[in-house]
Amino acid sequence: MGTRSGAAGKVTPTVYVSVDVEADGPIPGPYSMVSFGAVVAGWHDADGFRPAPATAAGFYRELRPVSDTWVPEALAVSGLDRAALLAGGTDPAVAMGQFARWLEQLRTGPDGRRYRPVMVGYPAVYDWQFLYWYLVRFTGSSPFGHSGCLDVKTLYAARAGVPFAGIGKRSMPAELLPDLPHTHHALDDAREQALLFANLMEWDGPHERVSGR
Known part of the structure:
Protein backbone atom coordinates (compact mmCIF):
# COMPACT_ATOMS: atom_id res chain seq x y z
CA MET A 1 0.00 0.00 0.00
CA GLY A 2 1.42 3.35 -0.99
CA THR A 3 1.24 6.46 1.13
CA ARG A 4 -1.27 9.00 -0.11
CA SER A 5 0.70 12.21 -0.32
CA GLY A 6 -0.72 15.08 1.69
CA ALA A 7 -3.43 12.97 3.34
CA ALA A 8 -1.77 12.30 6.69
CA GLY A 9 -2.97 15.51 8.31
CA LYS A 10 -6.58 14.92 7.32
CA VAL A 11 -7.02 11.26 8.25
CA THR A 12 -8.04 10.02 11.70
CA PRO A 13 -6.47 6.59 12.24
CA THR A 14 -9.33 4.14 12.75
CA VAL A 15 -9.58 0.67 14.24
CA TYR A 16 -12.62 -1.20 12.92
CA VAL A 17 -14.30 -3.48 15.47
CA SER A 18 -16.71 -6.08 14.14
CA VAL A 19 -19.61 -6.57 16.57
CA ASP A 20 -22.46 -9.09 16.48
CA VAL A 21 -25.42 -8.90 18.86
CA GLU A 22 -27.97 -11.55 19.78
CA ALA A 23 -31.16 -10.23 21.38
CA ASP A 24 -34.55 -11.48 22.54
CA GLY A 25 -36.62 -8.82 20.78
CA PRO A 26 -36.60 -6.00 18.24
CA ILE A 27 -35.48 -2.99 20.35
CA PRO A 28 -33.39 -2.40 23.49
CA GLY A 29 -35.06 -1.49 26.76
CA PRO A 30 -38.32 -3.39 26.44
CA TYR A 31 -36.16 -6.31 25.28
CA SER A 32 -32.65 -7.48 26.09
CA MET A 33 -29.31 -8.05 24.44
CA VAL A 34 -28.59 -11.63 25.49
CA SER A 35 -25.06 -11.89 24.10
CA PHE A 36 -22.55 -10.00 22.01
CA GLY A 37 -19.17 -10.66 20.47
CA ALA A 38 -16.52 -8.35 19.08
CA VAL A 39 -13.24 -8.75 17.21
CA VAL A 40 -10.82 -6.37 15.53
CA ALA A 41 -11.39 -6.30 11.76
CA GLY A 42 -8.49 -4.03 10.81
CA TRP A 43 -6.76 -0.67 11.00
CA HIS A 44 -7.11 2.24 8.57
CA ASP A 45 -4.91 5.30 8.24
CA ALA A 46 -3.40 7.52 5.54
CA ASP A 47 -1.39 4.57 4.24
CA GLY A 48 -4.50 2.46 3.64
CA PHE A 49 -6.27 -0.49 5.26
CA ARG A 50 -4.53 -3.34 7.10
CA PRO A 51 -6.70 -6.37 7.97
CA ALA A 52 -6.41 -7.95 11.39
CA PRO A 53 -5.24 -11.58 11.64
CA ALA A 54 -8.07 -14.09 11.27
CA THR A 55 -7.15 -15.41 14.74
CA ALA A 56 -7.29 -12.00 16.45
CA ALA A 57 -8.48 -12.19 20.06
CA GLY A 58 -12.09 -11.24 20.64
CA PHE A 59 -14.53 -10.21 23.36
CA TYR A 60 -17.66 -12.17 24.28
CA ARG A 61 -20.27 -11.96 27.02
CA GLU A 62 -23.69 -13.49 27.75
CA LEU A 63 -25.88 -11.04 29.62
CA ARG A 64 -28.58 -11.14 32.26
CA PRO A 65 -31.84 -9.84 30.72
CA VAL A 66 -32.94 -6.30 31.62
CA SER A 67 -36.70 -6.80 31.25
CA ASP A 68 -39.45 -9.35 31.82
CA THR A 69 -40.53 -9.39 28.18
CA TRP A 70 -39.05 -11.33 25.30
CA VAL A 71 -39.96 -12.81 21.94
CA PRO A 72 -39.39 -16.59 22.08
CA GLU A 73 -38.62 -16.77 18.35
CA ALA A 74 -35.98 -14.05 18.68
CA LEU A 86 -31.23 -14.92 34.50
CA ALA A 87 -29.26 -17.15 36.85
CA GLY A 88 -25.76 -16.81 35.45
CA GLY A 89 -25.61 -14.11 32.80
CA THR A 90 -23.13 -11.29 33.35
CA ASP A 91 -24.61 -8.16 34.88
CA PRO A 92 -24.95 -5.69 31.97
CA ALA A 93 -23.17 -2.91 33.87
CA VAL A 94 -20.20 -5.19 34.50
CA ALA A 95 -20.12 -6.49 30.93
CA MET A 96 -20.32 -3.07 29.30
CA GLY A 97 -17.64 -1.69 31.62
CA GLN A 98 -15.37 -4.57 30.66
CA PHE A 99 -16.12 -3.99 26.99
CA ALA A 100 -15.36 -0.26 27.27
CA ARG A 101 -11.99 -1.07 28.85
CA TRP A 102 -11.26 -3.63 26.11
CA LEU A 103 -12.01 -0.98 23.48
CA GLU A 104 -9.74 1.49 25.27
CA GLN A 105 -6.87 -0.96 24.88
CA LEU A 106 -7.57 -1.12 21.15
CA ARG A 107 -7.03 2.62 20.83
CA THR A 108 -3.31 1.92 20.92
CA GLY A 109 -2.59 0.24 17.60
CA PRO A 110 0.14 -2.28 16.70
CA ASP A 111 2.30 0.66 15.63
CA GLY A 112 1.89 2.44 18.96
CA ARG A 113 -0.30 5.22 17.54
CA ARG A 114 -3.75 6.16 18.79
CA TYR A 115 -6.73 4.88 16.80
CA ARG A 116 -10.39 5.77 16.98
CA PRO A 117 -12.71 2.73 17.32
CA VAL A 118 -15.53 2.36 14.78
CA MET A 119 -18.08 -0.43 15.02
CA VAL A 120 -18.68 -2.61 11.95
CA GLY A 121 -21.98 -4.49 11.66
CA TYR A 122 -23.96 -6.60 9.18
CA PRO A 123 -26.50 -5.12 9.14
CA ALA A 124 -25.29 -2.45 11.54
CA VAL A 125 -28.65 -0.84 12.29
CA TYR A 126 -29.90 -3.70 14.49
CA ASP A 127 -26.66 -4.44 16.37
CA TRP A 128 -25.78 -0.76 16.81
CA GLN A 129 -29.06 0.18 18.50
CA PHE A 130 -28.53 -2.47 21.20
CA LEU A 131 -24.82 -1.83 21.67
CA TYR A 132 -25.17 1.96 21.84
CA TRP A 133 -28.16 1.79 24.22
CA TYR A 134 -26.37 -0.62 26.54
CA LEU A 135 -23.13 1.39 26.57
CA VAL A 136 -24.88 4.67 27.35
CA ARG A 137 -27.34 3.10 29.80
CA PHE A 138 -24.74 1.19 31.82
CA THR A 139 -21.50 3.16 31.41
CA GLY A 140 -22.79 6.66 30.65
CA SER A 141 -21.10 7.01 27.26
CA SER A 142 -20.11 5.19 24.08
CA PRO A 143 -16.45 4.71 23.10
CA PHE A 144 -17.72 4.81 19.50
CA GLY A 145 -19.36 8.21 20.02
CA HIS A 146 -22.93 8.59 18.78
CA SER A 147 -22.22 7.75 15.13
CA GLY A 148 -19.05 5.65 14.93
CA CYS A 149 -20.74 2.84 13.03
CA LEU A 150 -20.15 1.38 9.54
CA ASP A 151 -22.67 -0.89 7.81
CA VAL A 152 -21.18 -3.70 5.71
CA LYS A 153 -24.24 -3.94 3.45
CA THR A 154 -23.96 -0.24 2.64
CA LEU A 155 -20.24 -0.62 1.97
CA TYR A 156 -20.95 -3.45 -0.47
CA ALA A 157 -23.65 -1.43 -2.26
CA ALA A 158 -21.22 1.45 -2.72
CA ARG A 159 -18.30 -0.72 -3.85
CA ALA A 160 -20.41 -2.85 -6.19
CA GLY A 161 -22.48 0.02 -7.54
CA VAL A 162 -25.76 -1.77 -6.90
CA PRO A 163 -29.00 -0.73 -5.14
CA PHE A 164 -29.10 -1.38 -1.40
CA ALA A 165 -32.50 -3.08 -1.47
CA GLY A 166 -32.24 -6.83 -1.92
CA ILE A 167 -28.57 -7.12 -0.94
CA GLY A 168 -27.71 -10.32 0.90
CA LYS A 169 -24.70 -12.54 1.17
CA ARG A 170 -26.10 -14.72 -1.61
CA SER A 171 -25.93 -11.74 -3.93
CA MET A 172 -22.24 -11.10 -3.20
CA PRO A 173 -19.34 -12.58 -5.22
CA ALA A 174 -18.01 -15.79 -3.73
CA GLU A 175 -14.51 -14.36 -3.33
CA LEU A 176 -15.81 -11.91 -0.73
CA LEU A 177 -17.42 -14.51 1.51
CA PRO A 178 -15.40 -16.05 4.36
CA ASP A 179 -15.20 -19.83 4.51
CA LEU A 180 -16.76 -19.82 7.97
CA PRO A 181 -20.18 -21.00 9.17
CA HIS A 182 -22.79 -18.51 10.40
CA THR A 183 -23.54 -20.10 13.77
CA HIS A 184 -25.51 -17.33 15.55
CA HIS A 185 -22.89 -17.50 18.29
CA ALA A 186 -22.06 -13.81 18.60
CA LEU A 187 -18.26 -14.18 18.63
CA ASP A 188 -18.25 -16.62 15.70
CA ASP A 189 -20.45 -14.30 13.67
CA ALA A 190 -18.40 -11.22 14.60
CA ARG A 191 -15.30 -13.02 13.30
CA GLU A 192 -17.04 -14.06 10.06
CA GLN A 193 -18.26 -10.48 9.62
CA ALA A 194 -14.75 -9.08 10.23
CA LEU A 195 -13.35 -11.19 7.40
CA LEU A 196 -16.16 -10.15 5.04
CA PHE A 197 -15.48 -6.50 5.87
CA ALA A 198 -11.74 -6.89 5.33
CA ASN A 199 -12.35 -8.59 1.98
CA LEU A 200 -14.63 -5.72 0.95
CA MET A 201 -12.09 -3.09 2.00
CA GLU A 202 -9.48 -4.71 -0.27
CA TRP A 203 -11.89 -5.49 -3.14
CA ASP A 204 -11.48 -3.67 -6.45
CA GLY A 205 -15.17 -4.02 -7.27
CA PRO A 206 -16.96 -5.95 -10.00
CA HIS A 207 -14.80 -6.90 -12.97
CA GLU A 208 -16.91 -4.98 -15.45
CA ARG A 209 -16.43 -1.74 -13.48
CA VAL A 210 -12.68 -2.24 -13.15
CA SER A 211 -12.23 -3.02 -16.86
CA GLY A 212 -14.54 -0.22 -17.96
CA ARG A 213 -17.09 -2.52 -19.62
Whole structure:
Protein backbone atom coordinates (compact mmCIF):
# COMPACT_ATOMS: atom_id res chain seq x y z
CA MET A 1 0.00 0.00 0.00
CA GLY A 2 1.42 3.35 -0.99
CA THR A 3 1.24 6.46 1.13
CA ARG A 4 -1.27 9.00 -0.11
CA SER A 5 0.70 12.21 -0.32
CA GLY A 6 -0.72 15.08 1.69
CA ALA A 7 -3.43 12.97 3.34
CA ALA A 8 -1.77 12.30 6.69
CA GLY A 9 -2.97 15.51 8.31
CA LYS A 10 -6.58 14.92 7.32
CA VAL A 11 -7.02 11.26 8.25
CA THR A 12 -8.04 10.02 11.70
CA PRO A 13 -6.47 6.59 12.24
CA THR A 14 -9.33 4.14 12.75
CA VAL A 15 -9.58 0.67 14.24
CA TYR A 16 -12.62 -1.20 12.92
CA VAL A 17 -14.30 -3.48 15.47
CA SER A 18 -16.71 -6.08 14.14
CA VAL A 19 -19.61 -6.57 16.57
CA ASP A 20 -22.46 -9.09 16.48
CA VAL A 21 -25.42 -8.90 18.86
CA GLU A 22 -27.97 -11.55 19.78
CA ALA A 23 -31.16 -10.23 21.38
CA ASP A 24 -34.55 -11.48 22.54
CA GLY A 25 -36.62 -8.82 20.78
CA PRO A 26 -36.60 -6.00 18.24
CA ILE A 27 -35.48 -2.99 20.35
CA PRO A 28 -33.39 -2.40 23.49
CA GLY A 29 -35.06 -1.49 26.76
CA PRO A 30 -38.32 -3.39 26.44
CA TYR A 31 -36.16 -6.31 25.28
CA SER A 32 -32.65 -7.48 26.09
CA MET A 33 -29.31 -8.05 24.44
CA VAL A 34 -28.59 -11.63 25.49
CA SER A 35 -25.06 -11.89 24.10
CA PHE A 36 -22.55 -10.00 22.01
CA GLY A 37 -19.17 -10.66 20.47
CA ALA A 38 -16.52 -8.35 19.08
CA VAL A 39 -13.24 -8.75 17.21
CA VAL A 40 -10.82 -6.37 15.53
CA ALA A 41 -11.39 -6.30 11.76
CA GLY A 42 -8.49 -4.03 10.81
CA TRP A 43 -6.76 -0.67 11.00
CA HIS A 44 -7.11 2.24 8.57
CA ASP A 45 -4.91 5.30 8.24
CA ALA A 46 -3.40 7.52 5.54
CA ASP A 47 -1.39 4.57 4.24
CA GLY A 48 -4.50 2.46 3.64
CA PHE A 49 -6.27 -0.49 5.26
CA ARG A 50 -4.53 -3.34 7.10
CA PRO A 51 -6.70 -6.37 7.97
CA ALA A 52 -6.41 -7.95 11.39
CA PRO A 53 -5.24 -11.58 11.64
CA ALA A 54 -8.07 -14.09 11.27
CA THR A 55 -7.15 -15.41 14.74
CA ALA A 56 -7.29 -12.00 16.45
CA ALA A 57 -8.48 -12.19 20.06
CA GLY A 58 -12.09 -11.24 20.64
CA PHE A 59 -14.53 -10.21 23.36
CA TYR A 60 -17.66 -12.17 24.28
CA ARG A 61 -20.27 -11.96 27.02
CA GLU A 62 -23.69 -13.49 27.75
CA LEU A 63 -25.88 -11.04 29.62
CA ARG A 64 -28.58 -11.14 32.26
CA PRO A 65 -31.84 -9.84 30.72
CA VAL A 66 -32.94 -6.30 31.62
CA SER A 67 -36.70 -6.80 31.25
CA ASP A 68 -39.45 -9.35 31.82
CA THR A 69 -40.53 -9.39 28.18
CA TRP A 70 -39.05 -11.33 25.30
CA VAL A 71 -39.96 -12.81 21.94
CA PRO A 72 -39.39 -16.59 22.08
CA GLU A 73 -38.62 -16.77 18.35
CA ALA A 74 -35.98 -14.05 18.68
CA LEU A 75 -34.35 -15.69 21.69
CA ALA A 76 -34.32 -19.05 19.92
CA VAL A 77 -32.01 -17.68 17.21
CA SER A 78 -29.12 -17.51 19.67
CA GLY A 79 -29.83 -20.91 21.20
CA LEU A 80 -29.42 -19.40 24.66
CA ASP A 81 -31.64 -20.35 27.59
CA ARG A 82 -33.44 -17.49 29.36
CA ALA A 83 -33.46 -19.19 32.76
CA ALA A 84 -29.72 -19.78 32.52
CA LEU A 85 -29.14 -16.14 31.56
CA LEU A 86 -31.23 -14.92 34.50
CA ALA A 87 -29.26 -17.15 36.85
CA GLY A 88 -25.76 -16.81 35.45
CA GLY A 89 -25.61 -14.11 32.80
CA THR A 90 -23.13 -11.29 33.35
CA ASP A 91 -24.61 -8.16 34.88
CA PRO A 92 -24.95 -5.69 31.97
CA ALA A 93 -23.17 -2.91 33.87
CA VAL A 94 -20.20 -5.19 34.50
CA ALA A 95 -20.12 -6.49 30.93
CA MET A 96 -20.32 -3.07 29.30
CA GLY A 97 -17.64 -1.69 31.62
CA GLN A 98 -15.37 -4.57 30.66
CA PHE A 99 -16.12 -3.99 26.99
CA ALA A 100 -15.36 -0.26 27.27
CA ARG A 101 -11.99 -1.07 28.85
CA TRP A 102 -11.26 -3.63 26.11
CA LEU A 103 -12.01 -0.98 23.48
CA GLU A 104 -9.74 1.49 25.27
CA GLN A 105 -6.87 -0.96 24.88
CA LEU A 106 -7.57 -1.12 21.15
CA ARG A 107 -7.03 2.62 20.83
CA THR A 108 -3.31 1.92 20.92
CA GLY A 109 -2.59 0.24 17.60
CA PRO A 110 0.14 -2.28 16.70
CA ASP A 111 2.30 0.66 15.63
CA GLY A 112 1.89 2.44 18.96
CA ARG A 113 -0.30 5.22 17.54
CA ARG A 114 -3.75 6.16 18.79
CA TYR A 115 -6.73 4.88 16.80
CA ARG A 116 -10.39 5.77 16.98
CA PRO A 117 -12.71 2.73 17.32
CA VAL A 118 -15.53 2.36 14.78
CA MET A 119 -18.08 -0.43 15.02
CA VAL A 120 -18.68 -2.61 11.95
CA GLY A 121 -21.98 -4.49 11.66
CA TYR A 122 -23.96 -6.60 9.18
CA PRO A 123 -26.50 -5.12 9.14
CA ALA A 124 -25.29 -2.45 11.54
CA VAL A 125 -28.65 -0.84 12.29
CA TYR A 126 -29.90 -3.70 14.49
CA ASP A 127 -26.66 -4.44 16.37
CA TRP A 128 -25.78 -0.76 16.81
CA GLN A 129 -29.06 0.18 18.50
CA PHE A 130 -28.53 -2.47 21.20
CA LEU A 131 -24.82 -1.83 21.67
CA TYR A 132 -25.17 1.96 21.84
CA TRP A 133 -28.16 1.79 24.22
CA TYR A 134 -26.37 -0.62 26.54
CA LEU A 135 -23.13 1.39 26.57
CA VAL A 136 -24.88 4.67 27.35
CA ARG A 137 -27.34 3.10 29.80
CA PHE A 138 -24.74 1.19 31.82
CA THR A 139 -21.50 3.16 31.41
CA GLY A 140 -22.79 6.66 30.65
CA SER A 141 -21.10 7.01 27.26
CA SER A 142 -20.11 5.19 24.08
CA PRO A 143 -16.45 4.71 23.10
CA PHE A 144 -17.72 4.81 19.50
CA GLY A 145 -19.36 8.21 20.02
CA HIS A 146 -22.93 8.59 18.78
CA SER A 147 -22.22 7.75 15.13
CA GLY A 148 -19.05 5.65 14.93
CA CYS A 149 -20.74 2.84 13.03
CA LEU A 150 -20.15 1.38 9.54
CA ASP A 151 -22.67 -0.89 7.81
CA VAL A 152 -21.18 -3.70 5.71
CA LYS A 153 -24.24 -3.94 3.45
CA THR A 154 -23.96 -0.24 2.64
CA LEU A 155 -20.24 -0.62 1.97
CA TYR A 156 -20.95 -3.45 -0.47
CA ALA A 157 -23.65 -1.43 -2.26
CA ALA A 158 -21.22 1.45 -2.72
CA ARG A 159 -18.30 -0.72 -3.85
CA ALA A 160 -20.41 -2.85 -6.19
CA GLY A 161 -22.48 0.02 -7.54
CA VAL A 162 -25.76 -1.77 -6.90
CA PRO A 163 -29.00 -0.73 -5.14
CA PHE A 164 -29.10 -1.38 -1.40
CA ALA A 165 -32.50 -3.08 -1.47
CA GLY A 166 -32.24 -6.83 -1.92
CA ILE A 167 -28.57 -7.12 -0.94
CA GLY A 168 -27.71 -10.32 0.90
CA LYS A 169 -24.70 -12.54 1.17
CA ARG A 170 -26.10 -14.72 -1.61
CA SER A 171 -25.93 -11.74 -3.93
CA MET A 172 -22.24 -11.10 -3.20
CA PRO A 173 -19.34 -12.58 -5.22
CA ALA A 174 -18.01 -15.79 -3.73
CA GLU A 175 -14.51 -14.36 -3.33
CA LEU A 176 -15.81 -11.91 -0.73
CA LEU A 177 -17.42 -14.51 1.51
CA PRO A 178 -15.40 -16.05 4.36
CA ASP A 179 -15.20 -19.83 4.51
CA LEU A 180 -16.76 -19.82 7.97
CA PRO A 181 -20.18 -21.00 9.17
CA HIS A 182 -22.79 -18.51 10.40
CA THR A 183 -23.54 -20.10 13.77
CA HIS A 184 -25.51 -17.33 15.55
CA HIS A 185 -22.89 -17.50 18.29
CA ALA A 186 -22.06 -13.81 18.60
CA LEU A 187 -18.26 -14.18 18.63
CA ASP A 188 -18.25 -16.62 15.70
CA ASP A 189 -20.45 -14.30 13.67
CA ALA A 190 -18.40 -11.22 14.60
CA ARG A 191 -15.30 -13.02 13.30
CA GLU A 192 -17.04 -14.06 10.06
CA GLN A 193 -18.26 -10.48 9.62
CA ALA A 194 -14.75 -9.08 10.23
CA LEU A 195 -13.35 -11.19 7.40
CA LEU A 196 -16.16 -10.15 5.04
CA PHE A 197 -15.48 -6.50 5.87
CA ALA A 198 -11.74 -6.89 5.33
CA ASN A 199 -12.35 -8.59 1.98
CA LEU A 200 -14.63 -5.72 0.95
CA MET A 201 -12.09 -3.09 2.00
CA GLU A 202 -9.48 -4.71 -0.27
CA TRP A 203 -11.89 -5.49 -3.14
CA ASP A 204 -11.48 -3.67 -6.45
CA GLY A 205 -15.17 -4.02 -7.27
CA PRO A 206 -16.96 -5.95 -10.00
CA HIS A 207 -14.80 -6.90 -12.97
CA GLU A 208 -16.91 -4.98 -15.45
CA ARG A 209 -16.43 -1.74 -13.48
CA VAL A 210 -12.68 -2.24 -13.15
CA SER A 211 -12.23 -3.02 -16.86
CA GLY A 212 -14.54 -0.22 -17.96
CA ARG A 213 -17.09 -2.52 -19.62
